[in-house]
Amino acid sequence: MLRRLQDVNVLDLVLWVFRAVIIVIVVWGTIATLIENPYPAQTWTETIVAGIAQGSLYALIAIGYTLVYGVLFMINFAHGEFFMSGIMTATIFLAQPMSETGFLDNYPVLSLLLITIVTMTVSVAIALLTERVAYRPLRKAPRLVPLITAIGASFFWQYFFRGLYGSEVKPFPQLASLAGKVSLGGIVILKTHIVVIVAAILMLIGLYGFVMRTKTGKSIRAVAENKDVAALMGIDVDRAVSITFAVGASMAGIAGVLYAIVFRQVHFFMGFIPGIKAFTAAVLGGIGSIPGAALGGLFLGMFESVGPGLFLEGLGIPAPHQLKDVIAFTMLVLVLIFRPQGILGERLAEEKA
Amino acid sequence: MFKKQTIVIQDIIKLGLLAGLISLSMSVIGFIALLGERELIQNVISMGHVFLLAPPIALAYISAEKVLSQSKVKATLFGLLLGIITALPLVILVILASSFDIRQFLVNVSPELIELLTFGQGIFLGSVILLLVSGVAGLLAAGLRTLPDDFREPIITGLAWVFLFGLFSEILLGRLRSIFGRGLTKLIFSGKALNPLFTVFLFIVVAALRYWSKRRRLQAEERGESISPERQQRYQRIRIVLGVVTLLLMPLILGTYLSEVMNNVGLYILMGLGLNIVVGFAGLLDLGYVAFFAIGAYIMGILTSEGQLGLGFTFWTALPFTVIGSTLFGIILGIPVLRMRGDYLAIVTLGFGEIIRILALSDMLKPFIGGAQGVLQIPKPSIFGFDLVKPEYLYYIILIGVLLAWFISWRLRDSRLGRQWMAMREDEDVAEAMGINLVNTKLLAFATGAAFSGLSGGIFASKLTSIFPHSFNLIVSINVLSLIIVGGIGSLPGVVVGALILVGLPELLREFAEHRMLMYGALLIVMMLARPEGFWPSETIKRELHAHEELEMGSD
DSSP states (O other): OHHHHHHSOHHHHHHHHHHHHHHHHHHHHHHHHHHHOOSOHHHHHHHHHHHHHHHHHHHHHHHHHHHHHHHHOSOOTTHHHHHHHHHHHHIIIIIHHHHHHTHHHHSHHHHHHHHHHHHHHHHHHHHHHHIIIIIGGGTTSOTHHHHHHHHHHHHHHHHHHHHHHOSSOEEOOOOGGGOSEEEETTEEEEHHHHHHHHHHHHHHHHHHHHHHHSHHHHHHHHHHHOHHHHHHTTOOHHHHHHHHHHHHHHHHHHHHHHHHHHHOEEOTTTTHHHHHHHHHHHHHHOTTOHHHHHHHHHHHHHHHHHHIIIIIGGGTOSSGGGGHHHHHHHHHHHHHHHOTTTTTOOOOOGGGO | OOSSSOOOHHHHHHHHHHHHHHHHHHHHTTHHHHHHTSEEETTTEEHHHHHHHHHHHHHHHHHHHHHTTTOHHHHHHHHHHHHHHHHHHHHHHHHHHHHSOGGGTSTTOOHHHHHHHTTTSOHHHHHHHHHHHHHHHHHHHHHHHHSOHHHHHHHHHHHHHHHHHHHTHHHHHHHHHHHHOHHHHHHHEETTEEOHHHHHHHHHHHHHHHHHHHHHHHHHHHTTOOOOHHHHHHHHHHHHHHHHHHHHHHHHHHHHHHHHHHHHHHHHHHHHHHHIIIIIITOOOOSOTHHHHHHHHHHHHHHHOSSSSOOOOOHHHHHHHHHHHHHHHHHHHHGGGTTOOHHHHHHHHHHHHHHHHHHHHSSTTHHHHOGGGOBOOOOOOEETTEEOOSHHHHHHHHHHHHHHHHHHHHHHHTSHHHHHHHHHHHOHHHHHHTTOOHHHHHHHHHHHHHHHHHHHHHHHHHHHSOBOGGGGSHHHHHHHHHHHHHHOTTOHHHHHHHHIIIIIHHHHOHHHHTTHHHHHHHHHHHHHHHOTTOSSOOHHHHHHHTHHHHHHHHTO
16 A cells, blocks of 8 residues: 555646546536526527537548648647638638629529638648648658747738738628528527538548548558658658648638638638637547547537536636636646547557657 | 759749749738838838839849859849749739729738839839839849859948838937937938938948958958957957946937837847746747736736735735746646647647636636736836836836846756756657656746746736736737747847847837738748747757867867
8 A cells, every 4th residue: 555655656646636626626517507507408409509510610620630640740730720711712702792792692502612612722722832831841850840830820821811801800691591590309400500510520421431441541541650651652742741731721621611601700810719629629539530530529519618507607607608718728638638649549659749 | 942053944933933922922911012101212212112022132132143153144134034023923913903993802902002013103104114123123133143242242231231221210210319419310311211312322331341341351361360369358358348338228328119119128038038948948838928927917916006906015025926926837837738748738838828818808707807807007116215117217127137037047057957958858758767857847947937927927017007818818929939939949149139039120110010920920930941040049059060060179
């Protein structure tokens, strides 16, 4: 018994206390909320559906982090800007003029298709440019160096697009066919949420098929496994990395369109916080794993949406929804301390953490 | 692209298009038009034109170097071609803007920009002039490169001085006027722009001085003269005394506005010195560094505020609590991240920074720290009942803080702890195997960094007399990180250089302040690509780079 006690590290002890405190707060808050029961059942279901929709967006963005991290072992800090750049451009050049001319309401499907194509094209172009200029020359450099250029690229693109389109919030027109709610099996859901969830599921399945079934996908996985050996096997590593960035950015582009449909506004700063959250989601699910990113996104969206009402309301904290980002970041810290490999991750060794 | 030894015409076309795209980007984001409002030389050239033509000039100059060996005429003509190609995207922009209302999409393509691009001469004539001017700029740049060194260097120095004089004209104007009166300034400046006559005079004087001093140095070298060690030592001592005197008299020379700028620079130097310990010495990339600045500011604010929230301390009694409090927070926030490395550490610390800001903003802590309304009525520091209200007085408090932090950093760097930090930076596993206690070493780095940042925050709160959560966003962390990278990671003078460039310059050049973050981003990328060791690299890194030379000297 005494031997065991000596083996326990002070640091471990502190971390365990930290974990215990968080668990106590969460459990206590939940019980208190449930006893108080401040919201009707309808509010809870709405919150949960909103959480799933938000989580689907995070999942789509998180794919980009996971793929790039899997291939290059770097956090692509500028990924949130890929998400922002496409939809900003499509809103300014397509959605707003189309809404003024009435084209958007007459041909909603065609318009959405056009918007999606433009968004994806711009996001992919920005991603490829960033990769070529800021990341590729530094692939052999110490790991701090590409991370710093990624931070630089992130701010560069944010303020570049601010200069291009102006700093004010841009409205994204509402599609008449997507306004309002529908009742699904007794649960009333916003139509836009259904679109987001369905689109995200389809995209994720398609992506999984692409990475697992196609030859290109195989080359990406080979490069992720070992760049040098992949090069020896005749795989063009630069091309595989570019494709990885392009795939991640196109997912981010679609997430951008869905974001605009739900929130009906775009802004040059809109990519930053969702980017960090999506990274959290990727880590939560296990970085490097595509199903992990999906699951992590879903978890994070749910926690963020339900968490403030469920955990904090009962503790008597005023305006708990202000603290939803605190919940997200606390989750990130907890995951990284106690399960750095994430929910589904298995091969995250020390060297990568 | 530049690594190839020879350059063919296709490369020139590519380079020209690259320069054109850079110029076009600067135009459409509004940078050029903003700078166009400032004339550099009266009725001759505006800052906008200088920056518009900077990409073709730079690329023509660089490319001429490669063609030089083939033929000088060819090099010069390539410059002309490059310049003309650069102007093509801009001409397309001008035509687009004249044919339909492009401004509803790109807010910054203003009539002023088009007028600047066409030199106010209408679409057709203006486009031709633009092509010609850009071509001539490329031609001159390439031609300059073909000149022998004896003439090239004085010309470049002269141009650089003219550019700097024009760039800082506003600030020079103000200071010269208050010191020498109006007469002198009228000779140099007309309005805010340089007087053409004075420009020519300045150029000739500087170029001639440069030419002459180089000749003299060469002659001295031929005669084999060198400076003796004793004299060198004396020079060193004189330099130190001069430096101290300048630092002490700075506010008198600079006046109120510039002192205020220096104070901001000083606060950033203080933060930079702290982050330099965390990132530069210990290699822990901390993106939430603003958290400690915020904590320092809030502790100082709450302890001294004369408002409802305040506890009635004075600046001097609150200062120790500020430093101790932020140090404690440094340790508390350091413990959870002890096991993380590199990227993960960066993103978690970023999360901490955001958590602190959101908590400060939230209603939960509003009764204690004021929420979005912040903490108001913080008194300025006072000595013996004398309030240090003016920036000139606050300067000395910040100077003392900076010197103290500098001294601590400098002593720590070569201490046992400093060497432990650097060992940890190079390789954590090896460092641990060598018997370094990683937990203590990391926590000490976080604590020291947090202490400096907290001190800076405390002075900041007292300087501004009110603090709001919005002052402590992520951009502050990014600024501090940028400045230590630009100056040189791990280098103490580098922090000062970085702070002067990144914090001081934008304050002086208001046109740049608007696009400050864009330039930080670009600067971070360019620095990492071109000069990762920074403008003033640390001794260790320099020594590593020149290790083989020292070995040779040692064997003599």
